[in-house]
Amino acid sequence: xxxxxxxxxxxxxxxxxxxxxxxxxxxxxxxxxxxxxxxxxxxxxxxxxxxxxxxxxxxxxxxxxxxxxxxxxxxxxxxxxxxxxxxxxxxxxxxxxxxxxxxxxxxxxxxxxxxxxxxxxxxxxxxxxxxxxxxxxxxxxxxxxxxxxxxxxxxxxxxxxxxxxx
Amino acid sequence: xxxxxxxxxxxxxxxxxxxxxxxxxxxxxxxxxxxxxxxxxxxxxxxxxxxxxxxxxxxxxxxxxxxxxxxxxxxxxxxxxxxxxxxxxxxxxxxxxxxxxxxxxxxxxxxxxxxxxxxxxxxxxxxxxxxxxxxxxxxxxxxxxxxxxxxxxxxxxxxxxxxxxxxxxxxxxxxxxxxxxxxxxxxxxxxxxxxxxxxxxxxxxxxxxxxxxxxxxxxxxxxxxxxxxxxxxxxxxxxxxxxxxxxxxxxxxxxxxxxxxxxxxxxxxxxxxxxxxxxxxxxxxxxxxxxxxxxxxxxxxxxxxxxxxxxxxxxxxxxxxxxxxxxxxxxxxxxxxxxxxxxxxxxxxxxxxxxxxxxxxxxxxxxxxxxxxxxxxxxxxxxxxxxxxxxxxxxxxxxxxxxxxxxxxxxxxxxxxxxxxxxxxxxxxxxxxxxxxxxxxxxxxxxxxxxxxxxxxxxxxxxxxxxxxxxxxxxxxxxxxxxxxxxxxxxxxxxxxxxxxxxxxxxxxxxxxxxxxxxxxxxxxxxxxxxxxxxxxxxxxxxxxxxxxxxxxxxxxxxxxxxxxxxxxxxxxxxxxxxxxxxxxxxxxxxxxxxxxxxxxxxxxxxxxxxxxxxxxxxxxxxxxxxxxxxxxxxxxxxxxxxxxxxxxxxxxxxxxxxxxxxxxxxxxxxxxxxxxxxxxxxxxxxxxxxxxxxxxxxxxxxxxxxxxxxxxxxxxxxxxxxxxxxxxxxxxxxxxxxxxxxxxxxxxxxxxxxxxxxxxxxxxxxxxxxxxxxxxxxxxxxxxxxxxxxxxxxxxx
Numbered sequence: 008x009x010x011x012x013x014x015x016x017x018x019x020x021x022x023x024x025x026x027x028x029x030x031x032x033x034x035x036x037x038x039x040x041x042x043x044x045x046x047x048x049x050x051x052x053x054x055x056x057x058x059x060x061x062x063x064x065x066x067x068x069x070x071x072x073x074x075x076x077x078x079x080x081x082x083x084x085x086x087x088x089x090x091x092x093x094x095x096x097x098x099x100x101x102x103x104x105x106x107x108x109x110x111x112x113x114x115x116x117x118x119x120x121x122x123x124x125x126x127x128x129x130x131x132x133x134x135x136x137x138x139x140x141x142x143x144x145x146x147x148x149x150x151x152x153x154x155x156x157x158x159x160x161x162x163x164x165x166x167x168x169x170x171x172x173x
Numbered sequence: 174x175x176x177x178x179x180x181x182x183x184x185x186x187x188x189x190x191x192x193x194x195x196x197x198x199x200x201x202x203x204x205x206x207x208x209x210x211x212x213x214x215x216x217x218x219x220x221x222x223x224x225x226x227x228x229x230x231x232x233x234x235x236x237x238x239x240x241x242x243x244x245x246x247x248x249x250x251x252x253x254x255x256x257x258x259x260x261x262x263x264x265x266x267x268x269x270x271x272x273x274x275x276x277x278x279x280x281x282x283x284x285x286x287x288x289x290x291x292x293x294x295x296x297x298x299x300x301x302x303x304x305x306x307x308x309x310x311x312x313x314x315x316x317x318x319x320x321x322x323x324x325x326x327x328x329x330x331x332x333x334x335x336x337x338x339x340x341x342x343x344x345x346x347x348x349x350x351x352x353x354x355x356x357x358x359x360x361x362x363x364x365x366x367x368x369x370x371x372x373x374x375x376x377x378x379x380x381x382x383x384x385x386x387x388x389x390x391x392x393x394x395x396x397x398x399x400x401x402x403x404x405x406x407x408x409x410x411x412x413x414x415x416x417x418x419x420x421x422x423x424x425x426x427x428x429x430x431x432x433x434x435x436x437x438x439x440x441x442x443x444x445x446x447x448x449x450x451x452x453x454x455x456x457x458x459x460x461x462x463x464x465x466x467x468x469x470x471x472x473x474x475x476x477x478x479x480x481x482x483x484x485x486x487x488x489x490x491x492x493x494x495x496x497x498x499x500x501x502x503x504x505x506x507x508x509x510x511x512x513x514x515x516x517x518x519x520x521x522x523x524x525x526x527x528x529x530x531x532x533x534x535x536x537x538x539x540x541x542x543x544x545x546x547x548x549x550x551x552x553x554x555x556x557x558x559x560x561x562x563x564x565x566x567x568x569x570x571x572x573x574x575x576x577x578x579x580x581x582x583x584x585x586x587x588x589x590x591x592x593x594x595x596x597x598x599x600x601x602x603x604x605x606x607x608x609x610x611x612x613x614x615x616x617x618x619x620x621x622x623x624x625x626x627x628x629x630x631x632x633x634x635x636x637x638x639x640x641x642x643x644x645x646x647x648x649x650x651x652x653x654x655x656x657x658x659x660x661x662x663x664x665x666x667x668x669x670x671x672x673x674x675x676x677x678x679x680x681x682x683x684x685x686x687x688x689x690x691x692x693x694x695x696x697x698x699x700x701x702x703x704x705x706x707x708x709x710x711x712x713x714x715x716x717x718x719x720x721x722x723x724x725x726x727x728x729x730x731x732x733x734x735x736x737x738x739x740x741x742x743x744x745x746x747x748x749x750x751x752x753x754x755x756x757x758x759x760x761x762x763x764x765x766x767x768x769x770x771x772x773x774x775x776x777x778x779x780x781x782x783x784x785x786x787x788x789x790x791x792x793x794x795x796x797x798x799x800x801x802x803x804x805x806x807x808x809x810x811x812x813x814x815x816x817x818x819x820x821x822x823x824x825x826x827x828x829x830x831x832x833x834x835x836x837x838x839x840x841x842x843x844x845x846x847x848x849x850x851x852x853x854x855x856x857x858x859x860x861x862x863x864x865x866x867x868x869x870x871x872x873x874x875x876x877x878x879x880x881x882x883x884x885x886x887x888x889x890x891x892x893x894x895x896x897x898x899x900x901x902x903x904x905x906x907x908x909x910x911x912x913x914x915x916x917x918x919x920x921x922x923x924x925x926x927x928x929x930x931x932x933x934x935x936x937x938x939x940x941x942x943x944x945x946x947x948x949x950x951x952x953x954x955x956x957x958x959x960x961x962x963x964x965x966x967x968x969x970x971x
Contacts, residue, residue: 028305030305031305035305038214038215039303043208044208044211044212044214044215045207045208045209045210046208047212047382047383047433048214049383049384049433049466049892050382050466050891050892051465051466052466052891052892052893053893054891054892054893055382055892057382084208085207085208086207086208086209089206089207089208089209098203098206098207101206102198102199102202102203103198104857105198105199105202105690105857105858105861107202107205107206107688108434108687108688108690108861108865109205109381109382109383109431109432109433109434109435109687109688110202110205110206110210110431110433110688111210111212111381111382111383111431111433111434112382113205113206114208117206132905135900136900136901136903137900137901139899139900139901140899140900140901140902142900143380143382143892143897143899144382144900145379145380145381145382145434145436145865145869145897146434146688146865147861147864147865147868148861148864148865148866148867148868148869148898148903148906149868149898149899149900149903150864150903150905151861151864152900153900153905
């Protein structure tokens, strides 16, 4: 077994110094070392998207990223993103459309959807479906997820337009 | 301020505000959007150890020796336990039911002893301080195996030359059943048209995104066991743990917090569950087991490996005269405990032809053992198979007879005014609405316009197809499902409703929540039946120490059985609140009414007193009440459905697809579902049940299959290799309802969770075959991969 490595990782704005095994994945580091249980391990090989977190603003798969790769970086999990209110509109739309059932995939879904709406604020239904195909949901059949993202797209565009006009 | 508002609200207006029937968002789901859910693996206990199971890499092999010394000396390793050691605390179990007459299955151990019978069967437990340490130690264990002859192919499992897996049996037969109304041969002889076809159903599995997980916490000081478990049936598991480990059930508590998908995968008692509890008892400390994704594929139950030969006889006018089917299904080496692995096949033979009026029916079922993962009940349980066979062969007949497929169904479905009645297979049907559903579906999809579009596009070389399915679904089961067969799986459900000291209502129900929205609909029912705002209702589920005894979630029983228990308890609590108010106000109860958390004067329509004040008096000032009156503000009521073996629902679906005849790819364009689940308590939640279930059905029809080689080894056991539906491949799904209330309950609700899965594969298959019709090509083997479609089109021959 390789010697442990000292890491300094800022998670949701707090700096954590930990000696960790180089082989430890970011999802396990967040869950087991720090107790951020909102990030979920679904497939552990980068397919299902339940373990999504952000490193320096970019969404990554926590099960394909080693924790040491985040050394010196700022990591955001669903807990921090929720507390900040940054995606509260999207979360509200998911609730209103019942775009989650068991909720296990939801953190990953929200981050992917938010990424899409930032990159493509006018994404149409087909583009939404294509973009969200990196995230598995076994409960919903996806229809309500697409509806919720469309609703958020429309409300964000409306807000952006009214922001421009004032 | 409150007084002013109240002046403008009358008693009748307050009472008219109903929650049942409204699309109310789930109040308890907000925390799930914020990462604040608590799934089993999120729970950590002091001194908690982690179990990892060493699993057989072979489909069938004798264990010659196991060398564990190197592993035991590794850092953090606490114990290594084999099957014989486990058997000292956990008795073997047998997955049979008495009413499945003649079925057999050998005793199965929590950890295999001497021999592994499928790739993935656990033969050794390694317990360590962390999961990573346990996984490292598993790598250091050496097992010497002697490979045994493998029975992989169910088609030859009963052949005389095939080895018999279990030496105590004379063959690989688990169960055989025949149904025969007696006149089938005569009906076929008299038929104008006879069609026959063979249908294959690929073995698939549930792939819950949260894997199976269990945390056993045995306290040796008081000999009490607490199990944190991601499960659909907490009381069933508590009963099984009690009996397997010789503990009084009163000393076993099963707690189930958030569940990350279940679909039937988590309604079974897995050997791993027993082994993990056994480890906690042996090691006197909490032990957690969470399946990883790769072992999920070889240990979660599989389902649906069937081959069905079907024949259909019709009169000249399209009247169906008889169905004749022969079903063969492979279930792995053991029948799962305690629900058994024969239920799926049994339901196939009970349900085939279910919506139709024919009177002659013959079915044969063979359930065979093989060296693959055990199969058991997964969402839909037999319905998707029965429906695909029924609807597939009806479409074949329609094309042979040149009758429109919708018209042929109209001529044969049981009329809406003909109930109650019996189906040819012997099933009792309370009230169904096939005709209304077909009418609604036709209008919703604009059928004639769609046919015109299809014809126009076909001229341009674009091949689109329309496919229908008509389905029945058994829901709200009586004890006929398990209880009469000797399994201690509760058919009844209980609800305890109490008014707390602040005037809010708490409702504890045996049926849990796995994301369907059960807690929300229970709150809606309680709010209406007690008479207070939804925001004043709290629901408790998922704890055998805190909820009335119940069966949990399976066979689409949560709303119909659990909801009725909530309704009955809530009505009684309302009556008790009214009685308290009458005594306190010195009024006749008949002059008062309850609504919106208050007691009102019927005559003046004005509010008299609210629940909070009544609760305050009951709890803190009983001295103000007469000596002979004691308020009872906690009520428990139970419900079990005893009028029919099952309360059937019905529905229809349609699929519109485009087949690329060059590549074999199918684009699912649209999907429609009309569902009659009786009273719709929350339309949005029912729609989402239908949509999710439809997509699970599409998964089996189009993508999902556990592919085995001839040695019984799974070739695609990872999420990267096993395809499940993704958002880009799925169509929009339009849902509509017909509401035929069941008269078996006050609530009138039937189940809604599985019908989508039941009807989708048939509709998609028929749509693909409709698209392929110009080429006189058909596909009948699920999943309908591009390869199979190209073979049907005669474009690949290798």
